[in-house]
Amino acid sequence: MTAAAPRSDRLAGKVAVVTGLGSGSGIGRGCAFMFARHGARVMSCDIDAASAAEALALARQEGLAIDSVHPCDLTRPEDVERLIAHAVERYGGIDVLVNAAAWGAFAPIEAMDFERDWRRTLSGELDVVFLACKAAWPHLVRRGDGSIINFASANAHVTLQGSPALAHCAGKGGVLAMTRQLAAEGGPHGIRANTISPALVVTGATRPVLEIPGFVDNVMAKSMIKRLGQPEDIAWCATYLASDESTWVTAADFCIDGGATRC
Numbered sequence: 676m677t678a679a680a681p682r683s684d685r686l687a688g689k690v691a692v693v694t695g696l697g698s699g700s701g702i703g704r705g706c707a708f709m710f711a712r713h714g715a716r717v718m719s720c721d722i723d724a725a726s727a728a729e730a731l732a733l734a735r736q737e738g739l740a741i742d743s744v745h746p747c748d749l750t751r752p753e754d755v756e757r758l759i760a761h762a763v764e765r766y767g768g769i770d771v772l773v774n775a776a777a778w779g780a781f782a783p784i785e786a787m788d789f790e791r792d793w794r795r796t797l798s799g800e801l802d803v804v805f806l807a808c809k810a811a812w813p814h815l816v817r818r819g820d821g822s823i824i825n826f827a828s829a830n831a832h833v834t835l836q837g838s839p840a841l842a843h844c845a846g847k848g849g850v851l852a853m854t855r856q857l858a859a860e861g862g863p864h865g866i867r868a869n870t871i872s873p874a875l876v877v878t879g880a881t882r883p884v885l886e887i888p889g890f891v892d893n894v895m896a897k898s899m900i901k902r903l904g905q906p907e908d909i910a911w912c913a914t915y916l917a918s919d920e921s922t923w924v925t926a927a928d929f930c931i932d933g934g935a936t937r938c
């Protein structure tokens with residue numbers, strides 16, 4: 676995105692916690708920057724302190740209201756508490772929580788180690804969402820108009836050819852189901868909870884697999900729109916879900932995927 680990216684006051688008055696600021700062109704960074712361009716004050720974080728600092732410098736050049744806690748390991752309850760406390764202290768409350776940060780191992784079952792791959796993926800994809808929702812929950816209840824935006828995946832819906840995503844399917848299937856439950860529990864408190872399920876988006880996480888010969892061709896063969904997704908494609912959906920334009924939207928899943936899961 677460039678300095679000429681569109682701006683508005685769609686999210687004016689909102690405080691958003693957006694995890695995963697670091698990754699060079701990741702979805703968390705895309706959401707944080709877009710939210711700030713549309714009037715939100717954003718508290719972000721990343722386990723990777725250097726790339727989070729780089730993102731903050733870019734945000735400052737653009738005059739965007741983004742702050743960050745880094746390094747922050749969202750699999751550690753004490754780090755998550757620190758992030759949420761810092762957001763409340765700095766901005767006075769929380770209206771929106773975007774759980775974009777995640778880590779998952781990709782390997783076929785034969786090569787998948789229980790501790791190194793399976794358990795670490797479930798922690799990196801599920802614990803991070805549970806811990807952030809749990810820590811932010813009382814603050815979202817206090818505001819009475821909270822929005823939680825979680826990331827499932829096309830892998831939670833369909834089997835993708837050439838994607839050894841066993842643990843990731845379990846993690847993201849879990850995020851999809853737990854978000855529906857969060858929506859039910861949040862309804863009486865005015866808290867909405869929805870998922871976005873992207874197909875392949877060009878980010879720090881996916882850039883290496885795009886180099887594998889034939890990989891992009893396979894992806895395109897299963898896509899109605901013949902281009903790869905970009906973080907902004909996802910961030911526009913997150914902006915809608917964070918805004919008051921979506922106050923009747925909860926327990927929904929948005930497949931932002933160029934049609935990939937419907938092919």
Ligand SMILES: NC(=O)c1ccc[n+]([C@@H]2O[C@H](COP(=O)([O-])OP(=O)(O)OC[C@H]3O[C@@H](n4cnc5c(N)ncnc54)[C@H](O)[C@@H]3O)[C@@H](O)[C@H]2O)c1
Binds near residue numbers: 799828829873
């Ligand atoms: N990119 C895709 O094609 C795609 C597709 C489907 C779903 N998703 C989901 O969208 C979300 C964003 O994906 P992305 O491609 O931007 O990822 P990414 O790896 O590019 O960025 C994720 C960021 O989160 C940080 N992070 C990871 N674990 C962390 C932890 N424990 N604590 C703090 N920070 C941590 C990383 O350092 C990184 O900066 C993820 O939940 C991912 O599973 C992505």
